Every structure is written in structure tokens, then in C-alpha cells.
Amino acid sequence: MKNLTFESFYSIKRIRKELYTALAATCFLAILLGGVYPLIVWGLAQGLFPEKANGSLVLRNGQVAGSSLIGQAFSGAAYIHPRPSAAGEGYDGVQSGGSNRGPTSRKLAETVQERVKRYREENGLAADAPVPADAVTASGSGLDPHISRENAFLQAHRVAVARGLTEDAVRRKIESATENRELGFLGEPRVNVLLLNLALDGKL
């Protein structure tokens, strides 16, 4: 390769050629990587995993009742309650996000204190009973579909009373709604709140 002088390197012709190459590369790669690639993934996904590619929607009487992956708000006594949510006004599917409160935030401490009090009252717990961490903290997405098993079992009594069921019946539903660690060691055991509540309603 010839040794380039300063002048030839920065000549207008050279800059124009680089600009052309950069423009051509942007066009071509934007079409390939921003267009063709997502479309190929879309085609294969819709062919191979159509149910999952479209949001793992749960249908009830032909109507969309929710997604098995996305949490829903529940506050009635007859339903298992999900975690507190900081997404919009709570479980807003287009405003995902967490509270972003830091560990020494007064607002966080006050909010958690109030949630602890309410959780104990709702579930008939002693005034000094420890409350599961996931029951009184907001998730990162604000759409967490799961709660811990401890949290679900502490709510079993309340739900049983409200529905006129035995507590055992509710506990059995919780057991069968439990998802274990994947491959035996990945993640945490958890209970899917929407699916459990659908099961309690006898709609699953």
C-alpha cells in the first residue's frame, strides 16, 4: 500500500468516498439488521412458538383474561394479592418500572411500614409477625406475576374464609400453582398469582 501524505488522506475526494461508503453501509445494514433480521425472527417465532410470541395470553370464554407472564392487580379478600406495584397506578402494562426508592428513603420506609400494617391486619397476623419481603416491596418491573410461597400461604386463611372453603383446599391450590426452580437450581420457587386466582375461581 502506498504511503499516504496528509493532503491525499484528507482530500475532498477521499472524504466524499468515505461518506458514500458510510451512507451505503447505513442503508444496507439498517435494512438487513433492522428489517430483515427482526422479520426472520418474527416469522420463525410465529411458526414455532405462536402462543408465546404473542404474549402467552390466557383466554377465558374467548376473551383475553390476561397474560400468564404479566401480573394483575387484586385487592379483594377472596383473591390472593400480588406484590405492590410501582408501574403507573399499579400493574399498568404500558408504564413498567420500579419505585426507584433508595435504601435510606423516607418515602420507602413509610410506604413499607403502612404495607406491613395492612398485610398483618388483612391476614390476621400477630402485630409482631414477620412479613415476607416480597409482600411489601415493589418489583422492578411493576408487573411481577409471582409471589413467594410463604407470602401465598400466609394469605390462604383469608381467601378460604372469604370463599367459604377450607384452608386446606386453598393451600392445595397454592401447591399446584407453585413453579419450582428451573432445572432444580435456577431462580426461586414462586406462585403465579393470576393463574392461582383463575384456578380459585374455577376458570382455568
Add this chain to the structure above:
Amino acid sequence: MAIYGWLQLVLFVALLFGLAKPVGLYILRVLDAEGKTFLDPLLRSLERLLYRFLGIDPQQEQTWQQYAFSLLVFSLVGCLFTYGVLRLQGILPLNPQHFGPMSPDLAFNTAASFTTNTDWQNYGGESTLSYFSQMVGLVFHNFVSAAAGIGVAAALMRGISRHEAKTVGNFWTDMVRTNLYLLLPLSLLFALFLVSQGVIQTFQPYVPVETLEQTAEGSSPSVQTLAQGPVASQAAIKMLGTNGGGFMNANAAHPYENPTPLSNFLQILAIFLIPSGLTYTLGRMTGNQRHGWAVWSAMALLFLAGLLVAWTAEIAGNPRLHALGVSASGGSMEGKEVRFGIFGSTLFAVVTTDASCGAVNAMHDSLTPLGGLVPLLNIQLGEVIFGGVGAGLYGMLVFVVLTVFLAGLMIGRTPEYLGKKIEAYDIKASVIAVLVPIFSILGFAGWAAVSGWGIAALANRGPHGLSEILYAFSSASGNNGSAFAGLNGNTPWYNMTLGAAMLAGRFFIIVPVLALAGNLARKKRVSDSQGSFPVSDGTFVLLLVATVIIVGALTFFPALSLGPVVEHFIMTGSDRLF
């Protein structure tokens, strides 16, 4: 509980170690313009077509100046392209939610962010961007900014391994080959795996849902709208290319972006996959495989140290909340997802900041003070712990040059690195690459901390507020993209300063690194002598780790003391709240 964490950690490190060689060998072929891969029958003709279309000769190599010039021009054009897409969003297709155009300052910030592989997001994806903007405006940059990083690392490796050479490779060849043979096939496979786990890939409009409780009680039905979109194709490359820009606002915490513990584990592995493999490529290219492994070991040590600190802190949780009656056995769950738990969230937070990824599966703003200190420090150390694709390796090699130089000073000999004399020019280039992000982080953060516009954006007060500012400018300057997201960065001041920090943190490192590459390439080989400093043994690993830590700690200790460190002592030793 901890036993499952340890099992996941052991498997993670084992996979990282085991995959380094095959990935590294494959990258070696990709970075060779005439290299053969098993994908040649499929892609060779497309590659040739691209070269013809671009009007380049793939064999024609460039000097470091030409390489840098091509990279800068391409980045500028790409940045303007994405700015245009975001501004014209309202009249472009695939916009079922009818989102209007982004404001000019936010569009500048976003375009700079994705061009520089930062992927800092001052917007909520599902409430701001059309499917077209996400795909064409952003996914495109996810690929090309990653490929540009790998190209610069390749140029530096060529510079190290060549003797009396004028050139360091061809930018366009590296760009085309890295995308076609490495990033595209890997992303395609990974995206399909993600869909199999529940990540969505659809062009349907958002889905309205009548929620169960309201319909059951017969009151007026309450509607939850489920955001949709082509998420899997973006989630795959955002991890593999260490970009980190989420489709959804909650990024990888969102169940549609990271639905299962398995998808979580493999997304974390995907961040480190290419950076880890590149250390093997380094060993091959320099003809000193043990040097490649030494660099890998230094990175692994720093990774493990950070992880153990953060993990311990997150398991211990927040004593303030425990005092209110929250069970202490659950750890710090604010901002975390139940399915990932403490370990799956902490591993993600540490890895995403070791690398310049910046995707998050838990809200870093709500981490415990020490759990948040580790990600912050990881970024400030220069993201050289495996690091961004390419960027991590070239960042670490700058530290290698400094280490060799310091060792040379200590034993009183001319420093040598793999048969090259390290001279003033090389040290100057290396020091510029180390100092620019430092000035950018501390300069901008200091400015914001004493300005009205800086303080007004905070979500938390007290030391945590300073951490938010410090994290923002560390993340932008380090091209990470994760955030203490309570900070409202979508103001004209923050959009501009963060955008400037991102551009400085990218290009004022790339240009000196390429200068270093060019200067190393032209040097003569000096024969090994008794006094040559070995760069493949335990002493070297420890010296390298020490250099990284000393530079980072000396620089950032005062700022960190006023942020996360003091917050830790306030949290554990007082009852003060902010």
C-alpha cells in the same frame, strides 16, 4: 438459599471458561478477511455483494488514521440516521400506538446513546417508541456499535501482533464480517430461544385486558393494557452486543423481555460470551495463549470479588425495613423480581456493569448501598471486567500497557510488551484513554451536583441523591447505560450533558486506542531477554488487577465515600432517613 446461588455461580463460571476457546477461535476467523467459517456457503455471496455495494476492497487494509476516520464517519452518519428516524416517528410505518416524534433533545440523547453502545434511556420504550423506531432506529445500532467495538479491539490486537507494519485492518471489512458471521447468527439463535421462554415477537397493537377481579365483581371492568412488540429480536442483540437498551421501560425486569430464570441465566451469560471469547482470540493473535488466559483470569478475579460483595449486601438486606417487621430472610427485594431472587438479580447487576451492557433485571436505584456501590465502581473502573464487546478488551489492554510500564519502572528497565518496546507515545495514548472518562464522570457529576438543573431531577435525597448523579455520568461516560433510574434524566440539561459524556467516553477512547494500535504495529520486535517482563503468569495477573483497582480507587474513592459508602453507614448505624 445460598447453596442454589453457589450452584448457579459455579455453572456460570464453568460455562464462561468452557466457551471462551470455541468462541475465541471462531472470532479469530471472523476477523480474518479471508477466514473460512461454516457459514460461508450461506453468507459468502451476501458478503461479496455488500463489499461491491459499499465500493470497498476487503483486502485493502487501512492505517490507524484511516480506520479511525471510517469509524467516525460511519458513527456520525448512523447517529444522524437514528436522530432522523426518532424525529420522524409520527409519519413512519409500524406505529400502531400512534406515538408522536421525540423531542429534539431527547432524540439527540437517544441517538448518541445507541451510536456509542451506551443505550442509556431517558424514555420509556413501550410508552414512547414505535416498533419501527425500535427496530430500524435502535436494533441497527445494537449491531453496528457492537461490531465497531470488536473492530477496534481487532485493530489493537493486530497492532500488538504485527511488526513493522503500517496498517491495522480494514474497518468496513471488520464491520461487515462481524455482523454477518458473528452477531447476526448468534442473535437469531438466541432470539428464538428467548421466544421459546415467552419473550414476545409480534407486530400486533397493544392488547387490552379486562382484569379478573373487576369483571368478577360486576363493576365497570377495569382494563389493563399489555404492551406488545418485536421484543425478542432486540433482547437478543442487546445482551450479545453488550448494548443493554431495553424494548420496555423496565428492561430485562419486564416479564416479556426476560420471563424465566433460564432466560435470565442465559441472558447474563450472553453479556460475557463474546468479551470472554475475545481474550482467547488475543492469545491466538499474539501467539501467546497464556497471555490471553492471564487477561481472562484478571477479569474473572475482579468479577468474583465484586459479585461476592454485592451478593452479601443484597442477602443481608435493609435493616431499616427489617425493623419495620419485614422478614430478614428474604433479602433486599425492593426493585427485584421474585422469579430471579436475590442471586439472579445480583449476578445480573454485577455482570451488566462489569461489561458495558447496562441492561437491568432489577432497579439499581433500590439496591443496598454496597450492592449499588459495586455496579457503580465496576463502571468507573472502565468496564474492563470482560467488558463491552471489544471495548472491554481494548480497555483492559490499555491497562496491560500501563501495568507493563509500571513494572518496567519498578525494575528499572525499558518496559516491553510481547516483544515491543513501550515508549512515551504509547503511554500518552493509554493515559488519555484512561483519563477522558475520569474527567467526564467527575467533571459532569460535580457540575450537576452544584447546579439547580442537576438537583431538581433527583428522586432520592441525601447521599443517595449524589449516588444517582454519579451513577448517571459514570454510566454515560462508560457507555454502560444502566441507571439509578429515579433520576429524571429527560430534561434538556441532562439530555445534553449525558449525550456529550457518552460521545466523549466512546470516541476519545477509541481514537487514542487506535493510535496505540498503529504505533505498536510499526515497531520492531525486540528479542526476549532475561529482563523481559512476563505477561502470562500469576504475578502479572495480580499486577494487572492491582493497576486497575489502584487507578479506579484513587480516582473515585472521595466521590464514592460521599455517596454509597456514607449511605451504608447511615443505613446500618443510625436511624436517619432522607
